[in-house]
Amino acid sequence: MSYFRTVLLVAAKDLRTELRSREQIVTLLFFALLVLVVFNFAFDFTIIDFVSLGGGILWVAFIFSGVLALGRSFQIEREQDRIQGILMAPVDRSAFYLGKVCATFLFMAAVEAVLVPVTVILFNFPFGPRVGAALLVLVLNTLGFAAVGTLFAAITTQTRRGELLLPLLLFPAAVPLALSAVRSTSHILAGRPFDRYSSWIALSGAYDLIFLTTAILLFDYVLDE
Amino acid sequence: MPARRGILDLAQTILFVIVLVLVPLCLYVVFAVVPTESRMGVVQRIFYFHVPSAICAFLGVGVCAGASALYLWKRDRRFDLLAHAGAELAVVFCSIVLISGPIWARPVWGVWWTGEARLTSTLVLWLIFVGYLVLRGSADNPDQAARWGAVVAIVGALDVPIIYKSVAWWRGLHPRVLKATGGQGLDPTMERALMLCMLTFVLLFTYLIIQRCRLGRLQDDVQALVHAARRGSLPAART
Amino acid sequence: MPPVDLSVFHGPLALLMQSGEPVTRFTAEAAAAQPAVVARGFRFLIAAYTAVWAILAIYILTVSVRLRRLSNQVRRLKEQSG
Numbered sequence: 001m002s003y004f005r006t007v008l009l010v011a012a013k014d015l016r017t018e019l020r021s022r023e024q025i026v027t028l029l030f031f032a033l034l035v036l037v038v039f040n041f042a043f044d045f046t047i048i049d050f051v052s053l054g055g056g057i058l059w060v061a062f063i064f065s066g067v068l069a070l071g072r073s074f075q076i077e078r079e080q081d082r083i084q085g086i087l088m089a090p091v092d093r094s095a096f097y098l099g100k101v102c103a104t105f106l107f108m109a110a111v112e113a114v115l116v117p118v119t120v121i122l123f124n125f126p127f128g129p130r131v132g133a134a135l136l137v138l139v140l141n142t143l144g145f146a147a148v149g150t151l152f153a154a155i156t157t158q159t160r161r162g163e164l165l166l167p168l169l170l171f172p173a174a175v176p177l178a179l180s181a182v183r184s185t186s187h188i189l190a191g192r193p194f195d196r197y198s199s200w201i202a203l204s205g206a207y208d209l210i211f212l213t214t215a216i217l218l219f220d221y222v223l224d225e
Numbered sequence: 226m227p228a229r230r231g232i233l234d235l236a237q238t239i240l241f242v243i244v245l246v247l248v249p250l251c252l253y254v255v256f257a258v259v260p261t262e263s264r265m266g267v268v269q270r271i272f273y274f275h276v277p278s279a280i281c282a283f284l285g286v287g288v289c290a291g292a293s294a295l296y297l298w299k300r301d302r303r304f305d306l307l308a309h310a311g312a313e314l315a316v317v318f319c320s321i322v323l324i325s326g327p328i329w330a331r332p333v334w335g336v337w338w339t340g341e342a343r344l345t346s347t348l349v350l351w352l353i354f355v356g357y358l359v360l361r362g363s364a365d366n367p368d369q370a371a372r373w374g375a376v377v378a379i380v381g382a383l384d385v386p387i388i389y390k391s392v393a394w395w396r397g398l399h400p401r402v403l404k405a406t407g408g409q410g411l412d413p414t415m416e417r418a419l420m421l422c423m424l425t426f427v428l429l430f431t432y433l434i435i436q437r438c439r440l441g442r443l444q445d446d447v448q449a450l451v452h453a454a455r456r457g458s459l460p461a462a463r464t
Numbered sequence: 465m466p467p468v469d470l471s472v473f474h475g476p477l478a479l480l481m482q483s484g485e486p487v488t489r490f491t492a493e494a495a496a497a498q499p500a501v502v503a504r505g506f507r508f509l510i511a512a513y514t515a516v517w518a519i520l521a522i523y524i525l526t527v528s529v530r531l532r533r534l535s536n537q538v539r540r541l542k543e544q545s546g
Contacts, residue, residue: 155373159363172352176391221372267505271512328512443534450541
């Protein structure tokens with residue numbers, strides 16, 4: 001079975017499971033929305049400059065629901081005891097990894113696709129004409145988060161303290177992405193020109209490249225032999 | 226391997242003696258010999274231990290990452306011991322940096338934590354390797370601990386320069402090519418004092434890493450012996 | 465906000481030392497004119513050094529103690545099984 005077919009199959013399987021039950025996506029969406037609502041009450045936006053806080057709020061919501069998505073992503077495999085099958089398949093395990101990354105990316109993207117319009121309405125956000133740049137920021141940072149998160153989640157879901165360990169490992173490692181995402185989003189919200197945040201976008205791109213490659217090389221060592 | 230053990234023991238003893246001599250020397254130099262820095266006053270002397278500690282923390286990270294990569298490649302248990310030791314030392318020296326930094330900042334800038342770029346990045350580094358140690362502790366068996374630790378260490382080490390860069394940009398330092406800034410040189414006495422402290426700390430680091438590896442080795446030995454005793458047989462005595 | 469002049473350090477050390485922002489108007493320059501502040505500086509200096517060596521000492525001692533305990537355990541186990 002070719003490499004890319006495997007990747008697509010793994011991702012498709014996760015998505016199909018989800019479409020049937022819709023359980024995970026609903027949980028993720030509601031959790032992210034809850035985070036937004038809490039922030040809406042937590043700060044008095046008539047006083048605070050929302051444009052500068054908006055980036056942080058959005059990405060807090062995305063990151064927290066992303067961690068949930070990652071946890072569930074491997075929990076399902078354990079529950080259905082599919083790990084052995086994956087290990088025995090005659091295909092590079094990194095294909096399995098990439099499939100998982102795709103699935104997680106798509107889940108997070110779905111959450112973002114709902115949350116951004118909601119935020120625009122809830123907070124009277126001017127998203128402005130920079131849709132392309134916004135998409136770039138969303139895609140690059142979500143991809144990086146999914147890449148490193150999937151690698152770590154594959155490890156931590158095998159431990160007893162997995163739910164504590166995943167954020168403990170992931171948040172420090174994803175700091176560059178978080179900074180890049182929040183800063184870029186803030187600039188976009190403020191309507192500033194692209195070259196103000198182009199270096200941040202380049203940073204995210206480089207991060208994605210480095211860690212996707214690294215994770216593909218290292219994933220073999222993550223699952224028990 | 227009596228010969229290798231012997232050399233390591235000898236090296237450790239020599240290191241220990243040298244460090245024992247150097248530390249009082251450093252303290253003397255730092256407190257009595259070096260001139261007081263004009264802008265920050267006496268508190269600036271923290272610098273002489275703060276900077277070498279940071280260097281040792283990075284050394285620990287490098288050793289951990291390198292040993293982790295070698296372990297994944299060669300599957301030699303000794304590399305894993307080295308990786309674990311490196312990570313522990315990285316955490317210890319990072320802690321020193323994170324504690325001496327704020328104590329330095331408080332009288333100089335009036336606040337404990339300025340969110341300053343390098344200190345913040347060091348905090349993130351500390352978190353990564355604390356996570357490494359917690360992860361190893363959560364593994365069910367040494368093989369898992371070694372493999373998982375290696376993965377996290379390599380990812381963490383690759384991340385370090387990116388973290389430092391991104392936090393510096395976040396704090397508003399312009400993206401720049403790495404180059405030295407001009408200006409007057411460091412007072413030569415201060416420079417020499419710093420070098421002395423640097424040497425002392427690096428030697429201390431080396432001593433500690435050997436010590437920690439020996440500890441890890443012994444833990445393995447105990448496990449093996451207990452395991453064998455349970456099974457009722459004994460492995461051939463290690464020479 | 466008067467910038468802290470870090471040209472006192474040079475070369476790679478300058479890079480290492482450059483942070484460039486005191487966040488308050490409390491500068492050591494102004495404060496050092498008063499002897500009470502110099503004494504305060506000393507207290508912080510001693511505190512920092514104590515902390516540094518305490519951490520190192522605790523770590524070194526912990527490792528040494530565990531080392532000795534394990535050595536004894538190994539010896540005992542070997543004796544037991546003859």
